[in-house]
Amino acid sequence: MVGLFYFISKRAGSSGGGGGLLGNPGRNQAKKIISKKRFSDVAGQKEVKEEIEEVVDFLKNPKKYKVAGARIPKGILLGGPPGTGKTLLAKATAGEAGVPFYFISASNFVEMFAGVGAKRVREMFREARKAAPAILFIDELDAVGRKRGSSLSGNDEREQTLNQILVEMDGMEENTGLLIIAATNRPDVLDPALQRPGRFDRTITVNIPDIKERELILELHAKGKRIAKDVDFANIAKRTTGYSGAQLENVINEATLLSVREKTGVITLAQIDEAIDRVMAGPAKKHRVITEEEKRMVAYHEAGHAVIGLKVAAAEQVQKITIIPRGQAGGYTLMTPKKETYNFRKSELEAKIISYMGGRAAEQIMYGSGEVSTGAHNDIQRATNIARAMVTQYGMSILGPIAYEQAQGSQFLGPEQRSKDYSDALAERIDEAIRDLVTTAEQKAIATIKKHKKLLDLISDELMEKETIVIEEIEYINKYLKRPPKRAKAKKIDDTKSLKDIISEVKSKNEEN
Known part of the structure; x- marks a missing residue:
């Protein structure tokens, strides 16, 4: 029994990182x-960096602010969608300062032991106070x-951990020179x-990059890579509406891998599109x-979306059409806004519905x-x-x-559910209004495609x-x-040739010319 107890305690220590039942399960995780990142490694997010640069200056020159009677913010909360660079911003802050x-993940706090x-x-x-000035990042x-x-339980281990965080952030003990930065995708569920x-004096939203920021992010990740001359990152930024910084970095990396696989020598526009x-x-x-x-039916379906995008004034701009199957889709039409806006007009939303119904209308x-x-x-x-x-x-209806429904959930991850504030009698009228919007859009899509059937066929x-x-x-x-x-295909490089053979070929061609 003693041997079995010792074995279990060692297994618990190796899995939890806390020393096991016989050790110290509550040690610092x-x-x-030592961060080597700088703000120059973060493209875009200009307003966010301006907010954090002030904190960096405080960590470097605390006397300047103490003379003015100002105090450093005790905490900065970074909220935003996944992949927008919240962790990267925290690392850049530590590197600049x-x-x-x-660094710690909040899930490391919670264990099965009370x-x-x-x-x-x-x-x-x-430990962080001993190393002050320092930055403590909770992901x-x-x-x-x-x-x-x-x-349901009044003695919840998670709540005890939260209570301790609250006390440590703003309790009897001072956190002089200690800055707490936290990141989350769900600021709406926080206590x-x-x-x-x-505690968290500043709440900074790290949003999805806009078109200018996407261009800067693409250029940053393209540094040190051989890019074809016809690649325009401004046009690529238009095609990547809604992409996060992590996705844009992945686009450049995937294009680089494709260039190596296809032996083109440079990253071409076709590879970036792929x-x-x-x-x-x-x-x-x-x-x-x-x-x-x-295949022909899929082509007509996607062409229907494109015709609506080209001929409906308020519709989005067609960037690309493909009938190559990917995932669950037999093909898709990439449409992006002509201008990136934060508010949509009724005509633009109606045009969106017409665009979605364009494929079915073509069929x-x-x-x-x-x-x-x-x-x-x-x-x-x-x-x-x-x-x-x-x-x-x-x-936007009769x-x-x-407001008959209210979205409940994170604004970054999508609503979890909707609260309904209407009677059963009104529910029928709501269903009729929704049906009228969709069926009217379908009729407009059919009329538009019939008018431009030659364009659909081409x-x-x-x-x-x-x-x-x-x-x-x-x-x-x-x-x-x-x-x-027809467009010309990119030439492949024959990597089996030596440098001497390539030079001799160039000389012979020059002599012929």
């Missing part, structure tokens, strides 16, 4: 890191910082006591067996209403969601400017031959109503 950087989390918090703050704060009282002044598709929907299923008839025109496919299921779902939001949240024929077409080819077809000339 934070890792001390030149102070020790302690009181362990609270003890780990005390040990962590005690995924919502793992331990959720609102108290949400658990109000965490976000009050004195990388964007890979990040969005995964690798292409080039060996998937698909009949010619199904009805070409094959009849009784032969439509299941390929529009995702389009119908998105159109219905926009129509429901217009009726129940935005007041039911008037009244785009479909181009897709059948090339499988993927981009904005330049789409605009050419729309302008001249004929298919564009």
Whole structure:
């Protein structure tokens, strides 16, 4: 029994990192890191960096602020979608300030043993105070910082850990020279006591980068790589609307891997386009067996979306069309806003619904209403969601400017559920209003595509031959109503040739010229 108890305690210590049952399970779990990152390694997020630079200056020159009677913010809370650079900003802050950087995930606090989390918090703050000035970074704060009282048990280990964090951040003991930075994707679920002044004095939202910031991020990650001359990062930024910084970095990395695989020597525009598709929907299923008839139907479906984007004034701009299967999709049409805005007009939302119904409308025109496919299921779902939001949240229907539903959940990860504030009698009218918006949009899509059927056929024929077409080819077809000339393929480098052979070939060509 003694041997078995010793074995179990050693296993618990090796898995939890706390020394086992016979050791010290509450020891500090934070890792001390000397950061080499700088603000120059963070592209975009200009306003966020300006807020943090003030804190860095305080850590470097504390006397200047003490003379003025100012105090350093005790905590900075970074909230935003995943992949926007919250952890990178914290590392850059530590690197610019030149102070020790302690990193820990909030999930490391919570264990199965009662009181362990609270003890780990005390040990962590005690060690960080000794190294002050220093930065303490807590990642995924919502793992331990959720609102108290949400658990059925009154003696919840997570709540004890949260209480200890609150006391350590603003209790009897001073945190002179210690800056706490935390990151979370769910600031809406945090306990109000965490976000009050004195604990997290500043709440900074790290948003998805806009078009200018995306261009800067792409250029930053392209440094040191051989890029073809025809690659324009401004145009690539237009095609990557809604991408986070991590996704943009992944686009450049995937394009680099493709250039090595295809032996092109430089990263071409076609490889970057393929990388964007890979990040969005995964690798292409080039060996998937698909009949010619199904391929033609997919081409008409995607061409229908494109015709709406080209001929409806308030619709988004068509950037790319492909009928190569990726993931669960048989193809897709990439459409981006002509101007990035934070508010949408009613006409723009209606144009979005018409665009989503364009694929199904093209199928009805070409094959009849009784032969439509299941390929529009995702389009119908998105159109219905926009129509429901217009009726129940935005007041853009005959039911008037009244909020019938309220989204509950994170603004960054999407609403978890919707609270309904209406009677059963009104629910029927809401359903009718949603149905009217979607069916009217479908009728407009059918009318628009019938009017421009020649354009539909040309785009479909181009897709059948090339499988993927981009904005330049789409605009050419729309302008001249004929298919564009064939584009040249990138030349591959024969890496089996030696440098001497290449030089001799160049000399012989020069002599011939």
